[in-house]
Amino acid sequence: MDVECCVCDLDGTLLNSSMALSDANISAIRILQERGIMVVLATGRNDLYVKDIARQLGISTPIISCNGGLVRWQDTGEILYSKHLPSPTDRTIIEYCLAKDYDFTVSSYDCIYHRKNSERVAVFHQYNAKVHLSLRVPLKEITQSDALPLGKLLKLFIWKLNKSQIDEFSQLHNSEGKLTIVSSEKNGLDIMAQCTSKGEALRFFTEKYGINLANTMVFGDNYNDISMMELAGYPIAVANAEEQVKQSAKYVTLSNNEDGVAYAIHQYILDKRLT
Numbered sequence: 001m002d003v004e005c006c007v008c009d010l011d012g013t014l015l016n017s018s019m020a021l022s023d024a025n026i027s028a029i030r031i032l033q034e035r036g037i038m039v040v041l042a043t044g045r046n047d048l049y050v051k052d053i054a055r056q057l058g059i060s061t062p063i064i065s066c067n068g069g070l071v072r073w074q075d076t077g078e079i080l081y082s083k084h085l086p087s088p089t090d091r092t093i094i095e096y097c098l099a100k101d102y103d104f105t106v107s108s109y110d111c112i113y114h115r116k117n118s119e120r121v122a123v124f125h126q127y128n129a130k131v132h133l134s135l136r137v138p139l140k141e142i143t144q145s146d147a148l149p150l151g152k153l154l155k156l157f158i159w160k161l162n163k164s165q166i167d168e169f170s171q172l173h174n175s176e177g178k179l180t181i182v183s184s185e186k187n188g189l190d191i192m193a194q195c196t197s198k199g200e201a202l203r204f205f206t207e208k209y210g211i212n213l214a215n216t217m218v219f220g221d222n223y224n225d226i227s228m229m230e231l232a233g234y235p236i237a238v239a240n241a242e243e244q245v246k247q248s249a250k251y252v253t254l255s256n257n258e259d260g261v262a263y264a265i266h267q268y269i270l271d272k273r274l275t
Contacts, residue, residue, distance in 0.1 A: 002215060003037060003215055003216070003217050003234065003268075003269050004037060004038065004211060004212065004215045004216070005037065005038045005039075005040060005206070005211045005215065005216040005217070006029075006032055006037055006038070006039050006040070006216075006217045006219075006265070006269070007039075007040045007041075007042050007064075007202060007216060007217065007218045007219070007228060007232070008029075008039065008040070008041055008042065008218075008219045008261060009042055009043060009198075009219055009220040009221060009222070009224075009225050010041060010043040010045065010050070010053065011043070011044070011045070011185055011221075011222075012185065012221035012222055012238070012240060012241075012256055013219050013220055013221045013225075013238050013241075013256055013260075013261065014029075014041075014219065014256070014261050015053075015256065016256050016257045017256065017257055019123075021053060021056055021057070022259050022262070024259040024262040024263075025259055025261050025262045026056055026057060027262065028259075028261065028262035028265040028266060028270075029057045029058075029059075029261075029265075030057065030058055031265070031270065032265060032269065033058060033059070037269070038061060038209075038211070039057070039059055039061065040061055040062065040063070040064060040202075040205065041053070041054065041057075041059060041063045041064065041065075042063075042064035042065075042068075042198045042201070042202065042218075042225075042228060043063070043064070043065055043067075044065075044066070044067045044155075044157075044185070044188075044190055044224055045065055045066075046065055046066055046070075046107040046112055046137075046154070046155070047063045047065035047066075047070060047072055047074070048107075048110070048111075048112060048137045048138065049112070049124065049127065049137050050063055050065065051074070051131075051135045052127070052130075052131040052132075052135045054074050055135065059074065060073075060074050060075040061073070061074065062074070062080055062205065064198055064201045064202060064205065066107050066154040066155040066192065066196075067155060067180075067182060067190050067192055067196060067197065067198055067224050068083075068192070068196050068197045068198040068199070068200055068201035068202075068227075069082060069083050069084075069107075069154040069155050069192050069193065069196050069201075070082045070083075070109075070154050070201075071201050071204065071205055079109070080204075080205070080208065081201060081204050081205075082109075082154065083154070083192065083193040083195075083196045084151060084152055084153060084154065084193055085153045085154070085155070085156065085179070085191070085192065085193055086178050086179075086193060086194070087150060087151045088150075089173065089178055089179065090145075090148075090150050090151065090153050090156075091145045091150055092173065093156060093169075093173050093179075093191065094106065094145040094148065094156065095144075095145050096169075096172070096173065097115070097156070097158060098115065098143070098144070098145070100165075101115075102115070102158050102159075102161070102165075103115060103118050103119055103120045103158070103159040103160060104118075104120070104156060104157060104158045104159065105118070105120060105121065105156075105157045105159075106142075106148060106153055106155070106156050106157075107153070107154045107155040107156075107157070108148070108149050108152060108153055108154060109152065109154070110138060111138040111139070111140050112124065112137055112138065112139055112140075113139075113140050113141075113142050113147070113148055114139060114140070114141060114142070115141070115142065115143075116141055116142075116143055118141075119159075120157075120159045121139065124137045124139055125139075154192070155190055155191065155192050156190070156191040156192075157188060157189070157190055157191075158188070158189045158191070159187060159188055159189075160187045160188075161187075161189055166181075166189060169181075169189075177194060178193075178194050179191055179192065179193065179194060180192045180193065180194060180195065180196045180197065182197075182223055182224045183222060183223050183224065185222060190224065197224070197227040198224055198225060198227055198228045199226075199227025199228045199230060199231050200227065202216075202218075202227075202228050202231060202232075203231060212233075213231050213232055213233060214233035215233055216231075216232045216233055216234065217232060217233075217234040217235075217236060217268070217269070218231075218232040218234070218235045218236065219236050219237075219238065219253075219260075219261050219264070220235075220236075220237060220238075220241065220245055220249075221237065221238050221240060221241040221242065221245060221256065222241070222242055222245060223242060223244065223245065225241075225245060226244065226245060226248045229245070229248040229249055230248060234250060234251070234268070235248060235249045235250050235251075236249055236250065236251045236252070236253055236264050236268075237249035237251075237252050237253070238252075238253055238254070238255055238256050238260040238261070239252060239253065239254055239255040239258070239260060240255040240256055240257070251264065251268065253267070
């Protein structure tokens with residue numbers, strides 16, 4: 001079967017350990033697009049933090065962001081799909097994180113909010129310093145939950161929690177299963193609305209645009225990518241992926257620091273070696 005859509009996770013997959021795109025990966029993604037294969041980025045990030053990556057790749061198609069909490073066109077800003085953290089749970093968990101002095105960020109449609117004295121926010125400042133003004137991530141510091149657009153929040157990210165802290169958070173705030181809690185990177189915990197996943201967003205996207213999931217290739221490395229891999233005809237894990245992700249994949253390519261995405265694109269799509 002011919003691949004008609006290629007879906008790529010970013011951190012740990014398409015991006016190397018320096019959080020940068022390699023020339024090889026850029027070239028391979030651009031070749032796919034030139035040949036009429038749709039390329040979709042699917043990330044735990046807010047898509048506000050993906051604009052420069054999309055620019056480098058020449059991508060204007062919708063981006064699956066916030067772990068499936070948002071699907072939005074890059075060129076027009078049209079929102080195709082979104083899911084919000086439930087109210088009043090959103091207020092409760094944010095006040096809990098403030099009281100615990102956790103380092104966290106909150107994603108909305110047009111801004112990323114962060115706690116005062118956050119260390120995590122440094123990654124956004126570093127990104128903003130490198131990109132054009134029009135591509136920068138809007139950031140706002142908060143000290144209380146009322147400063148947020150409650151009811152319209154897409155994702156809460158908490159950084160550097162240990163297992164006991166994760167267990168306590170889940171027991172206190174998700175005993176009724178109103179939230180989706182998943183690891184999207186090492187030491188990071190993403191909290192979204194119930195039944196939010198990259199897989200559900202991908203299912204919505206492919207149905208809307210008539211794309212056959214059997215002809216879709218998915219690249220990933222972490223637990224939040226498994227829901228996509230279980231749907232796609234060609235799930236591929238990078239060599240640095242978590243073991244459970246590799247078990248969900250049909251193929252394992254080179255690592256993110258060895259241009260694993262580019263290698264697999266050439267090996268399995270451009271050279272027609274899919275079996």
